[in-house]
Amino acid sequence: MIRIENLQKSFGSAQILKGIDLDIEEGEFVTLLGASGCGKSTLLRIIAGLERAGGGTLTYNGTVLDAANDRIFVPTQARQFGFVFQDHALWPHLSIDDNIGFPLRSYGWAKPDIARRVAEVLSKVQMSDHAGKYPRQLSGGQRQRVGIARALALSPKVILLDEPLASLDSNLRDELGHEIRKLAKELGLTCINVTHDRREAQILSDRIAVMSSGQIQKVGAPLEVFTNPQSVDIAKFLNAGNILPRNVLSPAEAASDWILLPRNAVRIVHDAPGDLSARVHDMVFIDGRFEVTVDLDGHSLTFYSETRPEHAGHVALSVAREQIVRLDA
Numbered sequence: 001m002i003r004i005e006n007l008q009k010s011f012g013s014a015q016i017l018k019g020i021d022l023d024i025e026e027g028e029f030v031t032l033l034g035a036s037g038c039g040k041s042t043l044l045r046i047i048a049g050l051e052r053a054g055g056g057t058l059t060y061n062g063t064v065l066d067a068a069n070d071r072i073f074v075p076t077q078a079r080q081f082g083f084v085f086q087d088h089a090l091w092p093h094l095s096i097d098d099n100i101g102f103p104l105r106s107y108g109w110a111k112p113d114i115a116r117r118v119a120e121v122l123s124k125v126q127m128s129d130h131a132g133k134y135p136r137q138l139s140g141g142q143r144q145r146v147g148i149a150r151a152l153a154l155s156p157k158v159i160l161l162d163e164p165l166a167s168l169d170s171n172l173r174d175e176l177g178h179e180i181r182k183l184a185k186e187l188g189l190t191c192i193n194v195t196h197d198r199r200e201a202q203i204l205s206d207r208i209a210v211m212s213s214g215q216i217q218k219v220g221a222p223l224e225v226f227t228n229p230q231s232v233d234i235a236k237f238l239n240a241g242n243i244l245p246r247n248v249l250s251p252a253e254a255a256s257d258w259i260l261l262p263r264n265a266v267r268i269v270h271d272a273p274g275d276l277s278a279r280v281h282d283m284v285f286i287d288g289r290f291e292v293t294v295d296l297d298g299h300s301l302t303f304y305s306e307t308r309p310e311h312a313g314h315v316a317l318s319v320a321r322e323q324i325v326r327l328d329a
């Protein structure tokens, strides 16, 4: 298990990590999700041993890897974690098998053992046919598969990923994302990923830690984080649904209270008056359903609909009120 306790880091006078606490279980896939500059890469670099913490403790299976106050710091090589970066970081002048074999050689592996291991990991990422090629002869997705194979070569128990899907187009991102998740589970890997991409986080992760301003604001399974994001800021960053003053749906309530109304909690009703009447403002067909935006007393409300609203103009809506959650301002 990886345990992060009150971890802190400053660059000059800027405090970048302000006391991070997080436990990551063996075999778990956790994503640090946050906007640019929130400190997620700095946290990953500290876990990797590429950066030292300024305070707090990092332990792995009970062994302290970094504790600034006790002057303990285990260097990167001794941590034996695997790395996958967004830009693949392959050596252009080496063939694919040499790219994967090179680190093994530097650990003193014998040639036949290297050849066997390279073949094994290439087959795990379905790249066996490309062993003799050079990185420039591969597509972005294929290069990333090689990057993953290289990370697996030394059989690390922990893999650290820095936006592994960022350089890929959207279909490929989903496909490789599902494969990475499957492979991680098959091999029982503990994975820590950083990204600002919500979709990537949801596809890959058992749990998501939402970061902003050097702190973890919310941790949970994707379903929990996206359906109960806790605050207006997190809900906005996650694009979790409609963020409305409570009194828009319940006029008796205080206007200063905020709620999250998920996009699947609203539906058009045809044969009943409904809870609300609203004016259709916009509509797009996307991912097999309509995304309808209505104007509700000056507030914009977006929801998913299997059917196209029959009449442009006004629609009657029913709201699944049990799906509404309160948000901290």
Ligand SMILES: Nc1ncnc2c1ncn2[C@@H]1O[C@H](COP(=O)(O)OP(=O)(O)OP(=O)(O)O)[C@@H](O)[C@H]1O
Binding pocket: 011, 016, 034, 035, 036, 037, 038, 039, 040, 041, 042, 043, 196
């Ligand atoms: N070596 C460094 N020296 C000084 N400042 C740094 C250093 N590394 C990071 N920072 C600063 O720390 C802050 C957090 O950076 P970090 O890279 O951790 O953010 P991030 O959330 O990963 O953002 P991004 O997604 O853009 O990489 C930024 O303001 C950055 O400029």
